Amino acid sequence: MSEPFPHPDDAAHPRRRRRRRWPWVLLGVVLLLAGGCAALVIGIAHETDKTVKVVYEVTGDAKTVNIAYSTWRDGSLVTESASSQALPWRKELSTKGFVKGGLLAVTIGGGGGSATCEVTVGDDAPRTARATGADATATCTGF
Structure with a gap:
């Protein structure tokens, strides 16, 4: 070849x-x-790094409620509580190191009634939830 x-x-x-x-x-x-x-x-x-204003509010006709809510310390999420609270209830804080994933939970006492929770972070739209009846819980999350 x-x-x-x-x-x-x-x-x-x-x-x-x-x-x-x-x-x-x-x-x-x-x-x-x-x-x-x-x-x-x-x-x-x-x-x-920026400071954010967080406003928690609970309104309604329930005689007493138990409240659990998130706060932020040095970038860490901490849960605090307030027992046997009369309504309306309001807590306002300014925090640095805000981390998403907060919570506001309201449990109605044995006397019944209704309660509405509302959380506003900065200029964002508020998160709300409502509960009715003894031992019912309203939970505001996603902020």
Whole structure:
């Protein structure tokens, strides 16, 4: 078997070595991910550095209620409580290091009645819930 003759243009145009593109694509993806992570960390740090006003309110005709609510201390979520409270009840605090995931739970005492809880964080729309009857609980979450 004879070998084919080289094409006359082969000598004039030596084959170029193809450059691989995947390392550059991979580098681009890594840089995008790193930039996105950095932006997320900066955004979270900015959110936890600003002071936020949190207002808790409980209204209704129940004679007494037990209340549990979240507060924030140094970026940590802490639950506090107030037992046998008369209505209306209001608690307002300004906090630095606000973390989403707060709670306001109101349990109506044995005397029955109704109670409505409401939580407002900064300029956000309030979260509300209502309970009726002895030992019923209204829970405001998602703030």
